[in-house]
Amino acid sequence: MPMNPTPHPVTEAPLRFWHRDAVVERCHVPPDRTLLDLLREDLRLTATKEGCAAGDCGACTVVVAEAVNGCLHYRAVNSCIKPAHAIDGLALWTAADLAQADGTLHPVQQAMLACHGSQCGFCTPGFVMSLFALYQRTVALGQGVDKHSAMEALSGNLCRCTGYRPIVQAACSMGEQPNRRLNETPIVVALQALADTAPATHRSAYQRPTDLHGLLQARAHHPQAQLLAGATDAGLWLTQGLRRLPQIIDLTRVAELRRVEHYPQHIAIGAAVNLQDAFEALAADRPVIAPFGERFAGWPVRQSGTLGGNVANGSPIGDSMPLLIALGAQLVLMAWRKGRAVHRHVPLEQFYTGYRQSLLAPDEVLAWVVVPKPLPGEWLGVYKVSKRHEDDISAVCLAVQLHVENGHINAVRIGAGGVAATPVRALKTEAALLGQVWNETSLQQAQTVIQQEFSPLSDLRASASYRRQILAQLLRRAWLESTGHLTVRLEAVA
Template structure:
């Protein structure tokens, strides 16, 4: 890697950045350095969407690449992460004020703005949707697209109407060929080694470069999508020291399916990872819909969510329930752990100095067993909220509807994402029946002593965990099974050890 400026496609040309600190955010650079103030600052943590911009990257085989456009939050994107990409802001939609883009014109016609502060972010999210869909999508997709944009005065009805109306106006797609040509030119540059303000940021492009760099700099901060690490700077004012950005390592962005296994590289975005997971196991769909906002999923990675080690990370309980393994690499050596063994204590993992997360793997259910799987999160809001409890359940039944394997995992119930060992034992070898599920519910008291915080009390968390397990049975009960009257955990006596015999 050689020292050079950060370079990206912007306003019709390749734009170079020098002198800005590696942890300077794209939003700060736009507003304070370039004085492009259409992009607004609201929360500075990727929640409100006022700072939404659209980033373009090449996707596909060399020589046949296509331009992929996705909305992201500028407030938590460090400038080096833009290297080699294309950037579009609200000013790009209508360079001439008299010639509004269809999404802007539709917002005007539908009165989709009052104070206007949030409107540029809405326009950019709708622009990304407009570019990615040739025809108007259904209401649910529009809602999901706007899940990261908050409006506190106009309300969402006129904005959703504007999304539909934009497609009824004369089509005006982006001319992609100049952008693709510029991105190919940027791809020919050497990997970025950026130094400014006494700080250094590295952007390796191959797995070998990353492995060697990580061995040499074991204390450097690894940054994938920045959707969590970005807040350490914008909200906590932390000095992150030397950075290693993972976004340019194509080998970490690969998804492999074959021989009954799904492998997701650590650098795969949450958007792409959830699409692969849902194709592999359709019951991922609900969690995929509720996991963060569209801009956060477009930037954040599944590997980053797992490596973060948060006890309330939504993906881990579901992955653990499905028996996921994590692939770690140090130098040229790799090792594999069961995902639940990766977490040692509160935000403490089994990563060794110089090691990084390379991939996650999932296996198809073993024949001839039938696997039932569900993943849920319980939070105060449907969108954009941190879980009070997250759950992942998988049971494998034989032809007689007897539980032969059981994996139950929860987030928000302990210092780490954790399996419910006692509840699993209560299910094993028993018929998949109301009596069995009652044993599992009661056994949860042995597995967890949840904490109380601003999101939920200990008692509430334990009750919700039991209710989710009961819901799991209700949704997967054998055909013709008798219904069960919903129970509260408090109504169940503590499990009798002899009942397991």
């Protein structure tokens, strides 16, 4: 820690949320206070554990819910990287809130007990909360839980003891316990009352505009403020980088940016749409994206992080950008200037100017990601190479879009991540392929080009030579899959 840390500025607006049948209100909460610190240090709710403080292990998982059309929508989130103010107006549950007053366990807890799903126990609260969110989405509504949905729900939780089998078994057996459905009505009423009496935050250090007009004006008045969406990366600035964020503009409540809009030629994904919903929207037109989306990150990160935030953050190892570059995505950047909203469109591959630098002006906001719909004959392959299969950052990410007619490539776009200071488009490799017969000869030529096109770094995830080799081999994999080889993927073999 710095010897003389800068004092936290305080927000004028109180933080209010529902917890344990009552509204909790806290004043003078710094804008960059994490939810985990609020729970453990301020409220002394120590059932939630701190593990990695980086959103990787899931020990700190809690469940939040917002009212949507009179019902609660539940999400498991990492409290270690979630700003405390991000749950204003929401409902919250921790692992200490599930059992009844007489000690009767919740079905999730009873299933974990019956299946011996805990050993040392440190990670158990996080697993229980991920399962509680799954329970509310499925079992409480009369649906079952299969192994795939259990593994997906638990993809953001790590355990060093059990080997996961008993935890997955507990997830699949939750429905065998007596159903415990929450009475959501009083919670929805309480959340609506909070919304109706929400204080203005436009003068606060943590601003939560609810419409696009308010967001653009807030950005125009405070260009130095940090824009946040899911904070799945920015949270690490606080916990790992020990940075301070004295002023924050949170765009996750902006109604216009929480939608996926469908048009005849494209879809527009709002900057506040979470990663899970964004990948589902993309996979509706291109099913190959679905398994790639599942590997992007664990469930809590995909529920909190946003596609717009991933793009705006501009990490060279962000997985969504190579895919979007291959799909020909454009960004809609907006600002409030001279009393009105203005916008411009920028192709994604032209957006980045350097390491975590972009064309985004200080008063601008990334509002939408516009993705063309597939044309007849499109083939798409998207690949992620990482040390762990799940819940890990890529060493290399490659996305290839092809149109092959009469054996010749008449259109190609290739996006790559992990091989340069920014996500990049492989223009030289595309030029080597365009117009060529899609065969072993043109493939080998393109493999040589793509290995020479970039100058990747060596770091803890992979060496430069390994990254070059992987680029070439992923291109071969794309050739094999696009020419009809059906046993390239392990899941295809299974």
